[in-house]
Amino acid sequence: MPLRIGFDLDGTVADMYSALHVEALKLFGEEVLAKSAYKKAPPSPDGTEGAEAPAPEDSTGTLAMDELHLSARQQMHLWDHVKKIENFWTTLPELEPGIIARIAKTATERQWEIIFLTTRPSTAGELTQLQSQRWLDAHGFRYPSVMVVQRSRGKIADALQLDAFVDDRPENCLDIAVESKAKVILVWHGHLKDVPAGAKRLGVRPVSTISEALALLEQLDDIRKKPGIVRTLKRVFGQATDDG
Ligand SMILES: [Mg+2]
Secondary structure, rough: OOOEEEEEEEEOEHHHHHHHEEEEEEEHHHHHHHHOOOOOOOOOOOOOOOOOOOOOOOOOHHHHHHOOOHHHHHHHHHHHHHHHHOOOHHHHOOOOOHHHHHOOOOOOOOHHHHEEEEOOOOOOOHHHHHHHHHHHHHHOOOOOEEEEOOOOOHHHHHHHHOOEEEEEOHHHHHHHHOOOOOOEEEEEOHHHHHHOOOHHOOOOOOEEHHHHHHHHHHHHHHHHHOOOOHHHHHHHHHHHOOOO
C-alpha cells in the first residue's frame, strides 16, 4: 500500500497572504496597511483564531486576513474584490520556492499518493478545483488530485484512509488527529512554544517548514517499509516536542 498523504494548500504550500496583501494594497493603499504589514498576529493562548469577520462561506483566508489587520468591512471588501479576479488561485506564489516540485519528485520516487484539500472560495474564471490543479501543475506537480471541500477534514481524512496530513491550521490538525488515523503535521509559522497544547497532546507534530514536513513523511515512509521499528515511530511522532 502506498503512503497516502493529504496536503492543505493555503498557508501550507501556497502563499495566500502575499497575494491578499498585494490586493489589499491596491484597494486600501500603503497607509492603511503600513501599521500592520510586518506585524504578525499571534494566535490567542487557547488556540482559537480571533477572527471577528471570517471570509464569507469560507475559512481558508481567515488566518491571512488576521495578519492583514483589516476591519470587518475591509475584509469583506477585499474578498469581494478578490472573487472578481480572473483565476486568482493560479496567481499565488509558493510559500517555499520550489516546494511543489520537491513534493512531486519525492512522491514519484517513493510512490506516494498525494491529495490536496482546500476550502478556497470560488473566483471569476475557471472552477477553483481546476485553478488549483493548474497552479500545482505550473509549479511541477503533474496530474494533481485536488478536492475543494467545506466539511470536517477529520472525517474526510478518515474516509480517504489518509496515512498523514499536512496543514497550517491547528484546529484542522486537531480535527484530523481526533477523527482519523492519519499522522498530523502542523506547519507552524510562529514560535514552536506557541503551538496550542491540545495539538501537542494529540501527537500533532509541529514543523516550521514544508521541507521539515517532507523529511518527517520520508521517515514515516521508511518506518512503514520496515515494520517493527516502533521505537523510531514513537520518536518521530509520538512525543510532544520540547524544542521550542
Ligand atoms: Mg491552510
